Amino acid sequence: MGFEEFKNRNISEDYVVVQEDNYPKTSWDTFKQVVTRSVKGELFTGLKITFKMMTGALFNGEMATVQYPAEKLPIGPRYRAVHRLLVLLESGEERCIGCGxxxxxxxxxxxxxETRVDENSRKEVLEYTINMGRCIFCGYCAEVCPELAIVHGGRYENVSEQRASFSLKEDILTPFDQLNQQTEFAGFGSVSPDADEKIKKTPLSY
Known part of the structure; x- marks a missing residue:
């Protein structure tokens, strides 16, 4: 194989050689080429759809954009967001028994x-923290809890400038004055709808 054959060994007969004569020579030719390639039927079809969506949002109230944070989309009841520590509705005591x-x-x-045994020989939880900066929200802790003390709530806004704000028990524990707002997890072991009547019949001593 000679040198010229070696240089032209990859050239196929199907290749199209671009001629330099086809390129625009003047500014007017460049403008005509841009207009010819840009102004086509597809452009007006897209503008029609955009104008239809814009008029529907402005005049018909068909706004597709959610004005966050003033508006929030609903989330599923089984959504795994920031944890919540539940309490017993009849006494307000924490459900956590410190099993670990x-x-x-x-x-x-x-x-x-951190737990200790109190004077009544019951295990008492002293400190309970979850480092939200490391949590991957897998849900294993909620699945393994025998008392349904820890569940995943719907609060997904977990932003802070300090790492210390990611592990506060007070933020995930149900306050005593908000017991009526506590929503139960509708799963195995959750509180039944007639729990209040059952509690009145079989009161617990705490």
Whole structure:
């Protein structure tokens, strides 16, 4: 194989050689080429759809954009967002019995718990923190909890300038004055709709 054949070994007969004579020579030729390639039927079809959506949003109230944070889209009841620590409705005491299963199963190693045995020989939870900066929201802690003490809530806005704000128990524990607003997880072991009547028949002593 000669040198010229070696240089032209990849040239096929199907290749199209671009001629320099086809390129615009003047500014007017460039303008005509841009207009010819830009102004086509597809352009007006897109403008028609855009104008239809704009008039519907302005005059017919068909706004598709959610004005966040003033407006928020509804989320599912099983959405796994920031954790919530539930309490017993009849007494207001924490449901957590300090078993430590959530701390052991946490694959992100973000749950810390400190417990002690009180004077009544019951385990008492002193500190319970979840580092939201490390949590991957897998849901294992909520699944393994035997008392349904920890569940995933619907609050997904978890923003702070300090890392210390990501692990406050007071932020996820149900306050005593908001017991009537506590929503139960509709799963195995959750409170039944007639729980109030059952509690009145079988009161618990705390």
């Amino acid at each position: 299963l959530c701390e052991k199963i946490c694959i992100a190693n973000c749950i810390r718990m």
